Amino acid sequence: MAIDRVISGQPLNEVEESFNISLRPKSLDECVGQCSVKDKLSIAIAAARQRSEPLEHILFHGPPGLGKTTLANVVANEMGANIRCSSGPAMAKAGDVMGLLSNINTGDILFIDEIHRLSTPVEEFIYPAMEDFRVDFTVDSGLHAKTINFPLKRFTLIGATTRAGLLSAPLRSRFGMLYHLDFYSAEELTAILVRSAELLQLHCEDGTLELIADRSRGTPRVANRLLKRVRDYAQVKGSGLLSTAIVENALAMEQIDTLGLDEMDRAFLRALVNVYDGGPAGIDAIAATLGEERDTLEDVVEPYLLQTGFLRRTRRGREVTKAACKHLGLKFHKAKDTAAQPELFEQDQQ
Numbered sequence: 001m002a003i004d005r006v007i008s009g010q011p012l013n014e015v016e017e018s019f020n021i022s023l024r025p026k027s028l029d030e031c032v033g034q035c036s037v038k039d040k041l042s043i044a045i046a047a048a049r050q051r052s053e054p055l056e057h058i059l060f061h062g063p064p065g066l067g068k069t070t071l072a073n074v075v076a077n078e079m080g081a082n083i084r085c086s087s088g089p090a091m092a093k094a095g096d097v098m099g100l101l102s103n104i105n106t107g108d109i110l111f112i113d114e115i116h117r118l119s120t121p122v123e124e125f126i127y128p129a130m131e132d133f134r135v136d137f138t139v140d141s142g143l144h145a146k147t148i149n150f151p152l153k154r155f156t157l158i159g160a161t162t163r164a165g166l167l168s169a170p171l172r173s174r175f176g177m178l179y180h181l182d183f184y185s186a187e188e189l190t191a192i193l194v195r196s197a198e199l200l201q202l203h204c205e206d207g208t209l210e211l212i213a214d215r216s217r218g219t220p221r222v223a224n225r226l227l228k229r230v231r232d233y234a235q236v237k238g239s240g241l242l243s244t245a246i247v248e249n250a251l252a253m254e255q256i257d258t259l260g261l262d263e264m265d266r267a268f269l270r271a272l273v274n275v276y277d278g279g280p281a282g283i284d285a286i287a288a289t290l291g292e293e294r295d296t297l298e299d300v301v302e303p304y305l306l307q308t309g310f311l312r313r314t315r316r317g318r319e320v321t322k323a324a325c326k327h328l329g330l331k332f333h334k335a336k337d338t339a340a341q342p343e344l345f346e347q348d349q350q
Contacts, residue, residue, distance in 0.1 A: 023196045023224050024070045026077050033188035037179045045078050054107045056176025057130055057157040061164035063303050065221030066181040068160035072111045083109040088117030094125045101129055106153040115159035116166040123171055130157055130174045162299055183218030192220050196227055204242040211247050215260040217304045229254055268301050269328060272320040278333035280317030
């Protein structure tokens with residue numbers, strides 16, 4: 001189909017747009033949810049426009065999939081500025097940063113995703129760039145080394161991180177605006193899905209988008225991902241219409257239950273119950289049991305389980321809750337009081 005349209009003389013960009021539809025909003029008015037953050041951003045953008053100067057540096061932090069990258073692009077569109085994107089791990093040395101900063105014009109935006117993963121030398125290199133819009137770049141090494149003071153044009157640095165606690169205090173203090181993104185309500189996710197369904201030209205029965213929203217873990221990225229999977233299922237197994245039965249069957253195939261838990265979430269809870277008698281258990285021990293990385297469990301699995309009240313974090317480790325056992329149909333084991341065990345052990349030694 002795509003080849004026929006290209007041969008027929010239709011412009012290539014129209015063909016690409018039909019297959020690469022971006023679901024990201026491009027203005028603050030199109031954004032759904034995060035009302036407090038949007039209100040603050042709109043005031044800051046309006047004030048910067050009136051003064052004809054760039055925005056202050058901005059830091060977005062919160063769980064993955066809530067729209068940090070989207071908001072960075074929205075800010076660039078609202079300011080009429082160009083945006084250059086990179087990530088913390090990609091900026092390994094000062095020369096990598098210098099290549100970006102030297103090509104930035106006045107008012108442009110530099111977006112750094114996962115900014116908490118910047119190396120210490122790179123982080124210290126951008127301090128003067130953020131404060132004084134100049135950097136000291138060292139050329140050559142040894143006896144021939146010399147430092148060049150390189151002036152920069154005024155730009156806005158937008159950082160995004162899922163782990164704000166790993167940011168150093170000096171870096172965090174250099175951001176003029178710090179915004180935390182919260183999980184979305186089911187109503188907000190439904191509004192996002194309505195917009196996405198219109199862009200994808202989907203036909204939906206009443207209540208189907210609400211069904212997807214309820215299982216989207218409060219995250220727009222998950223909601224749009226599930227919508228696309230349901231669309232594929234409806235196209236192959238049905239007539240293309242999103243009905244209640246089609247949505248239920250598609251989500252069952254994706255192993256998404258009624259509360260939005262996937263197989264990894266359930267495996268985490270089952271390991272706590274069956275292997276560790278409900279906890280407490282250390283995150284490293286659970287990661288070894290599941291064969292997963294600790295960071296994956298902490299950043300991807302635990303936030304939603306904590307939000308739903310299925311998991312508790314204590315000083316002794318992770319504990320499963322009674323509500324989680326009820327949802328999974330497992331027997332609840334009351335957490336043992338390990339604080340008294342050392343005393344019993346001492347009495348046995350005596």
